[in-house]
Amino acid sequence: xxxxxxxxxxxxxxxxxxxxxxxxxxxxxxxxxxxxxxxxxxxxxxxxxxxxxxxxxxxxxxxxxxxxxxxxxxxxxxxxxxxxxxxxxxxxxxxxxxxxxxxxxxxxxxxxxxxxxxxxxxxxxxxxxxxxxxxxxxxxxxxxxxxxxxxxxxxxxxxxxxxxxxxx
Numbered sequence: 001x002x003x004x005x006x007x008x009x010x011x012x013x014x015x016x017x018x019x020x021x022x023x024x025x026x027x028x029x030x031x032x033x034x035x036x037x038x039x040x041x042x043x044x045x046x047x048x049x050x051x052x053x054x055x056x057x058x059x060x061x062x063x064x065x066x067x068x069x070x071x072x073x074x075x076x077x078x079x080x081x082x083x084x085x086x087x088x089x090x091x092x093x094x095x096x097x098x099x100x101x102x103x104x105x106x107x108x109x110x111x112x113x114x115x116x117x118x119x120x121x122x123x124x125x126x127x128x129x130x131x132x133x134x135x136x137x138x139x140x141x142x143x144x145x146x147x148x149x150x151x152x153x154x155x156x157x158x159x160x161x162x163x164x165x166x167x168x
């Protein structure tokens with residue numbers, strides 16, 4: 001069994017989700033959202049994000065982490081701030097010695113729903129179906145669990161390839 005941490009980075013809300021994976025079985029452990037004060041200075045918000053992610057790593061002790069890749073939008077300032085949050089989300093597990101993988105939004109949607117064009121509602125519905133008992137109070141947490149599920153699927157495929165197992 002391996003424990004995975006999924007992170008959907010954002011400066012205002014960063015979603016996180018922890019799952020246990022045993023073969024092809026997925027088990028929900030915890031999920032939530034780290035919120036920062038929109039009126040606070042960016043360095044203070046990044047410190048809050050760092051400290052909260054560090055606490056999650058200490059409490060849940062994941063073996064691996066996965067972070068959703070940032071998409072670029074028209075607002076350069078927003079993209080840059082999202083990049084700051086993403087940097088923290090990549091750095092915290094890496095500093096803890098945890099391997100970090102990255103997945104684009106379309107890859108996550110394909111892994112969870114079966115199509116890269118899935119809506120947020122479709123992703124959340126499938127996450128709830130794949131992880132009974134998940135609390136999912138915000139879409140950010142659902143997205144983070146979806147990132148963890150995506151990593152679990154990609155990880156299983158990579159392990160099969162490394163073992164030389166032929167897939168049907």
